[in-house]
Amino acid sequence: MKLIEVSNLVVKYGHHIVLDHVSFDIKRGDYVGLVGANGSGKTTLVKALLGLIPYEQGIIKYEKESIKKGYLPQIALTTDRLFPAEVREIVGIGLLSGKKRPKFLNKEDLVLIDSILERLDISQLKNKKIGDLSGGQQQRVLLARALVGRPELLIMDEPTSALDPRVREDFYKLIQDINEKDGTTILLVSHDLGSIQEYAKKMLVLDREVVFYDEVDQFTSSFGSKHFHS
Template sequence: MNKLIEAKDLNVNYGEEKVLIDVSFTIYENDFIGLVGENGSGKTTLVKALLGIIPSTSGSINFIGNKNKMTIGYLPQILVTGNIKFPALVHEIVGLGLLGNKKYPKKITKTDMEKIEDTLTKVGAIDLKNKRIGDLSGGQQQKVLLARALVNNPNLLVLDEPTSALDPKAREEIFDIIDKVNKMGTAILLVSHDVQSLMKRAKKIMLIDRKILYYGLSQDFNQNSY
């Protein structure tokens, strides 16, 4: 299996505070990694460092192969909102995931719309294409945001607590979609407090508390250590 990303001796400080200490790991094609840890353990910091949102203090993050062809989809930790006045339509929200690769003027083309519709179908939300996102339930909104992260066919999909604001039924639906996406060939890095669901679905578990305490197969992970 080919490597996608390799992090070595990664350190991140916020001022004088050490948030990540000597973190090293490798992400492979088709990996499904559940990232767990207590609040304040550095999970979101690790995700943001991986994505280049925040700088590392030292260490390295290497994208294996051609970095320009390496794409990452990202679903940040967002509180689901019921703002019914928000006017954007679902297909417009998903289309935002395509605009990063476009030169000005940025327009949604016929080919783009086909990608948007294919991705909405993949997440089970094609019937929502022309609805306002503010009119949708929390679970429906999260499907749309997941489609936005997927529309560019990323090599790696990174999700930060994607089910935390959802009811149990919607939570299972989102996990099912993520599982299906992984089986179709996209690597997954998923931050969650729902260790039980991760143990059922993720191939690997990464437990951190500033340092990596465990990184290995899910079946070998001792839940009592979390």
Template structure:
């Protein structure tokens, strides 16, 4: 069953069309890789899926999942590099939209956070300072925070950017693990080769239209010069 169904979606920036008439779906337990050149509209598409304000036409239909339940792993920002916070504080902030009028995080939320930390193998980092961690560890912490906000689908924006190759492999393995546990993964990437290995479905956006379909079919289609 599809969690997200996108129909005839076009996006505009200052009346210039970024992409037009996209049709694709994200299914339960899906692993969709969104690839394309810089400027092809990958990030715009992600902002649309997250419900941010973008000028558009067409529709995005959510089934059995609300906007807020779609987790998000944004690219790391400059501010975060020396931000004084413990790993635990950052992970718990995934629940912050649900904290209400000063009522602190509930026991259930704390347990969920612990479970996610174990799943991502970062339990021992809990009380460490975020800024002292390696790039790979930081990325896992941020992923864990996103997991606290959702249990159905997660959007990742170039999640391995800036990591060394060992950390990249480790991170991809974690994403596979999450995907196997039933979470739908939508990943923006410019690493086509890796997307072909990891993803179940491919959405390739380019100036000359787009490709959407199974990874195997993508290779046969020869779209974007892939052979």
């Protein structure tokens, strides 16, 4: 079953074409690694899929209108050391979708927050100020925020760029676990080609248009070296 179907998507910034007739589909339970050089349109594609930017032409069709989405942005874009919020407050934002105003969290919501923090092994950070945490810890908190609402689709934009290699490895294993045990569909943008090849099921290579989209084992090393210099 197709969770997302993208047909002939065109996105322009002014006169500059960023995405040129991009077409692909993602099925339920897929784990797709989205790779491409700098400026290839990866982040633009993610933003278009999430409805954060308008597109010039084409169709983005979801299986149903009310599909639950989780989003993990690039950590550098969201972190403000002075931001006065405890971890549980930040994670709670992930439960706001579909709630009625004033959207205050109830007891069940607090249980959900506790359980996702426990699963991601960050329960001890619950009452800590987000700005006081390390990059890896903050990334787990933002992942908890993306997962707490039990999304059907989890979209991540270079989530490991600020992490050291050991933490990065743990992170990829965690995402694999979420994909396999929960059945959450994953779209992961990354420059880390090796990890994508190791953990993702499919690979989508973008260079303003779709250059390659298939199972990871179909991807050849010669193709990769030609397209990735970043």
